[in-house]
Amino acid sequence: MASTSAAEVMNFLNEVAGRYPQAISLAAGRPTDVLFERLGTADLAARIDRYLDASGLSMATLLQYGRTAGAIHALMAQQLRIDEGVPAVPERVVVTAGCQEAMSLCLSALCLTSQDVALVCNPTYIGATGAAAALGIAVHGLTADGDGLPAAIDEAVAGLRREGRRAATLYLIPDFDNPTGRVLDRAQRLAILEACERHRIVVLEDNPYGMFRYDGDAVEPMAALDRAGSVIYLSTYSKTLCPAVRVGSAVVPETLFGDRQAATALFDDLVQRKSYLTVNTGQIAQAIVGGHLLLHDGSLRGWIEPARSVYRNNRDALLDRLDMRFGSDPRISWNRPEGGFFLTVDLPFAFDAAAVDECVNEEGVIVMPMAFFALDASQDRRIRLAFSAVGPERIAAGVDALARYLARRMAPQAHARETLAEPA
Amino acid sequence: MASTSAAEVMNFLNEVAGRYPQAISLAAGRPTDVLFERLGTADLAARIDRYLDASGLSMATLLQYGRTAGAIHALMAQQLRIDEGVPAVPERVVVTAGCQEAMSLCLSALCLTSQDVALVCNPTYIGATGAAAALGIAVHGLTADGDGLPAAIDEAVAGLRREGRRAATLYLIPDFDNPTGRVLDRAQRLAILEACERHRIVVLEDNPYGMFRYDGDAVEPMAALDRAGSVIYLSTYSKTLCPAVRVGSAVVPETLFGDRQAATALFDDLVQRKSYLTVNTGQIAQAIVGGHLLLHDGSLRGWIEPARSVYRNNRDALLDRLDMRFGSDPRISWNRPEGGFFLTVDLPFAFDAAAVDECVNEEGVIVMPMAFFALDASQDRRIRLAFSAVGPERIAAGVDALARYLARRMAPQAHARETLAEPA
Numbered sequence: 001m002a003s004t005s006a007a008e009v010m011n012f013l014n015e016v017a018g019r020y021p022q023a024i025s026l027a028a029g030r031p032t033d034v035l036f037e038r039l040g041t042a043d044l045a046a047r048i049d050r051y052l053d054a055s056g057l058s059m060a061t062l063l064q065y066g067r068t069a070g071a072i073h074a075l076m077a078q079q080l081r082i083d084e085g086v087p088a089v090p091e092r093v094v095v096t097a098g099c100q101e102a103m104s105l106c107l108s109a110l111c112l113t114s115q116d117v118a119l120v121c122n123p124t125y126i127g128a129t130g131a132a133a134a135l136g137i138a139v140h141g142l143t144a145d146g147d148g149l150p151a152a153i154d155e156a157v158a159g160l161r162r163e164g165r166r167a168a169t170l171y172l173i174p175d176f177d178n179p180t181g182r183v184l185d186r187a188q189r190l191a192i193l194e195a196c197e198r199h200r201i202v203v204l205e206d207n208p209y210g211m212f213r214y215d216g217d218a219v220e221p222m223a224a225l226d227r228a229g230s231v232i233y234l235s236t237y238s239k240t241l242c243p244a245v246r247v248g249s250a251v252v253p254e255t256l257f258g259d260r261q262a263a264t265a266l267f268d269d270l271v272q273r274k275s276y277l278t279v280n281t282g283q284i285a286q287a288i289v290g291g292h293l294l295l296h297d298g299s300l301r302g303w304i305e306p307a308r309s310v311y312r313n314n315r316d317a318l319l320d321r322l323d324m325r326f327g328s329d330p331r332i333s334w335n336r337p338e339g340g341f342f343l344t345v346d347l348p349f350a351f352d353a354a355a356v357d358e359c360v361n362e363e364g365v366i367v368m369p370m371a372f373f374a375l376d377a378s379q380d381r382r383i384r385l386a387f388s389a390v391g392p393e394r395i396a397a398g399v400d401a402l403a404r405y406l407a408r409r410m411a412p413q414a415h416a417r418e419t420l421a422e423p424a
Numbered sequence: 425m426a427s428t429s430a431a432e433v434m435n436f437l438n439e440v441a442g443r444y445p446q447a448i449s450l451a452a453g454r455p456t457d458v459l460f461e462r463l464g465t466a467d468l469a470a471r472i473d474r475y476l477d478a479s480g481l482s483m484a485t486l487l488q489y490g491r492t493a494g495a496i497h498a499l500m501a502q503q504l505r506i507d508e509g510v511p512a513v514p515e516r517v518v519v520t521a522g523c524q525e526a527m528s529l530c531l532s533a534l535c536l537t538s539q540d541v542a543l544v545c546n547p548t549y550i551g552a553t554g555a556a557a558a559l560g561i562a563v564h565g566l567t568a569d570g571d572g573l574p575a576a577i578d579e580a581v582a583g584l585r586r587e588g589r590r591a592a593t594l595y596l597i598p599d600f601d602n603p604t605g606r607v608l609d610r611a612q613r614l615a616i617l618e619a620c621e622r623h624r625i626v627v628l629e630d631n632p633y634g635m636f637r638y639d640g641d642a643v644e645p646m647a648a649l650d651r652a653g654s655v656i657y658l659s660t661y662s663k664t665l666c667p668a669v670r671v672g673s674a675v676v677p678e679t680l681f682g683d684r685q686a687a688t689a690l691f692d693d694l695v696q697r698k699s700y701l702t703v704n705t706g707q708i709a710q711a712i713v714g715g716h717l718l719l720h721d722g723s724l725r726g727w728i729e730p731a732r733s734v735y736r737n738n739r740d741a742l743l744d745r746l747d748m749r750f751g752s753d754p755r756i757s758w759n760r761p762e763g764g765f766f767l768t769v770d771l772p773f774a775f776d777a778a779a780v781d782e783c784v785n786e787e788g789v790i791v792m793p794m795a796f797f798a799l800d801a802s803q804d805r806r807i808r809l810a811f812s813a814v815g816p817e818r819i820a821a822g823v824d825a826l827a828r829y830l831a832r833r834m835a836p837q838a839h840a841r842e843t844l845a846e847p848a
Binding site for chain 1: 434454455457460461463464465466468469470472473476483484486487488489490521522524525528532551554555557558559560662666667668669670696697699700701702703704705706707708709712
């Protein structure tokens with residue numbers, strides 16, 4: 001399966017989840033409720049009050065229209081510096097209606113003509129390819145990841161040039177990628193930055209999962225390693241506070257490839273585009289985020305700890321059960337991500353939409369074909385498992401269910417359903 | 425002056441307002457703080473609690489990701505039926521991050537190819553032409569308003585057809601238009617609907633001011649008069665609750681030109697585009713709106729009464745002072761809107777950006793050149809005056825200041841500044 005549209009995927013999965021409400025979903029990458037079950041309405045009100053106190057704004061001013069680029073840009077820049085090591089400057093932060101708006105704004109500002117193409121990993125986050133499609137922007141999937149990315153970028157640039165086109169931007173998730181879970185190491189990031197500087201490609205570094213590392217050492221964000229002025233950093237509070245605030249940002253570098261005026265012009269263009277998409281980001285939501293940061297010394301590290309602990313346990317439960325069920329089966333393998341919400345399982349056969357349907361119908365577990373995130377057939381024999389929103393016991397039961405389904409599919413007489421054996 | 429970009433206008437006005445913070449602004453069309461000064465943080469919390477009680481949702485579910493088309497669509501449909509007479513069906517309501525997002529979604533869904541053009545009145549709301557520009561969609565300004573609109577639509581369609589292009593949609597504000605303040609009467613609305621049905625043009629009916637009528641009888645919204653299935657109704661809570669919630673909607677008709685499946689497909693397309701722009705509308709903000717509606721029997725009529733009374737007094741003060749200052753001057757005329765936030769003043773000379781600068785610098789009042797909203801030079805000799813956010817005394821002082829400026833500009837030796845006399 002290749003080039004399934006993002007909308008088809010979302011419709012399909014919603015429809016499947018709706019038909020099987022009791023199924024175990026290893027498909028959905030939602031944050032755990034543990035993250036925000038500490039937020040009652042009084043807590044939300046307290047955050048708004050705290051923000052009003054600290055900012056000196058009146059409630060009436062808060063409830064009016066406000067600055068297009070946002071009200072809490074300084075608090076957000078500070079949090080990104082403290083928590084993520086991103087050298088964010090308040091004057092370069094566009095506060096957006098979630099990271100998705102930031103992505104749309106950047107794609108449309110960077111890809112101005114039909115010759116401008118967005119490079120993406122393959123597979124990649126469906127919201128990025130979907131935003132590009134909705135904006136009429138062509139995407140080009142890179143043929144390698146990790147160590148192979150710089151050469152794949154060179155190759156893509158050369159190929160596009162032959163067609164009279166240009167790689168204007170590269171979208172990627174360096175930390176705990178959605179969908180694959182992979183992390184780019186420091187050397188890989190530097191090599192990608194070097195390639196992008198050489199080709200004047202603006203990197204859109206999306207980092208929703210960077211603060212959710214469970215072991216190993218953090219790698220600096222590309223925005224921190226960037227010396228050329230080639231990285232726009234995209235952030236979100238959906239995974240660190242709650243999705244319902246719909247607050248994120250795009251952080252423009254101080255210079256764009258060394259040109260300060262060009263960076264200012266890009267910032268101004270993003271702000272203008274924002275004014276025509278959503279006017280400004282809801283100031284009640286901004287006040288909740290701002291007040292929360294003020295109440296927590298500007299950092300979310302401590303606040304997310306309960307969620308991080310949930311995810312670590314979930315990941316361990318998933319890896320343990322995969323080891324138990326498939327550890328001795330050379331036909332099945334998977335990565336062991338040090339953080340994030342997802343991992344990738346490699347299978348010996350193509351797992352498509354029909355397989356999702358069969359698997360949930362026969363065994364009651366929903367998994368995500370990696371093909372749904374792919375631009376070609378290269379990901380057909382892979383699935384993505386999410387471990388963020390389901391507890392250890394359901395994860396174990398989900399893997400058991402998946403194992404039963406896979407065993408049947410891999411049995412010699414895979415098409416003769418009635419003769420299939422259960423796994424040991 | 426013609427074809428000033430919306431961004432230039434906004435930058436210019438912000439810059440002017442920043443340089444003259446003490447000036448009286450008859451330029452800004454913000455809602456009065458009287459509208460929402462009744463909303464403290466405890467009131468916001470009470471609204472969220474009320475919504476959770478009524479919907480049966482848990483706080484954790486509210487704070488998660490939610491339905492792309494929105495959570496409070498049924499409450500919003502009910503309010504539009506009660507307050508505006510719009511036959512809104514919950515299943516056809518896309519809840520958006522303010523009306524601006526609804527406009528962007530509809531323009532991009534309706535204008536799919538470079539041949540598809542959006543028709544607009546000339547002058548028109550700058551957010552509409554700005555959104556079109558940001559999306560790369562061509563706009564075509566109609567050459568007449570009011571009674572002349574149907575013929576202007578026919579003419580535009582014919583002209584575009586000769587160029588191999590197509591009028592895909594018509595954006596307009598039938599009630600208390602921004603910028604002009606004009607209202608289309610029932611016969612005019614029916615004639616426009618007839619023309620749009622004939623040409624298969626989808627009407628985007630934007631109605632932010634419809635509930636702010638101060639005298640005369642309401643005219644049914646075009647969405648209520650629509651028999652063909654040609655009107656998408658755009659709504660906002662920025663003027664009836666507060667701008668900071670950033671909640672609005674697009675209401676798709678039950679059929680699109682009689683075709684139910686086509687209307688469903690359009691709705692689905694809007695939802696998909698929404699998912700790539702902002703994922704969903706912030707559910708905290710939706711809960712505040714929903715709770716507010718639940719606390720007020722589903723209607724905002726009573727709630728906006730204090731604001732409506734403020735606007736009526738402001739409008740009366742503005743009209744009185746215009747009568748006093750210019751009533752005997754045949755060179756200056758203006759309309760007398762029965763509602764809304766704005767009126768139009770016709771002048772005997774072109775009022776451009778330099779005039780704005782001079783007028784605020786010399787007399788301390790900021791007004792809006794109508795040219796800023798225009799697609800050509802036809803509006804150069806007009807200004808827009810807003811009466812929503814400034815009280816009667818400042819309105820009177822602002823008109824006096826404007827009168828002094830205009831008197832100088834209209835004096836025989838208008839260019840010999842030192843000889844100019846003050847008006848009586």
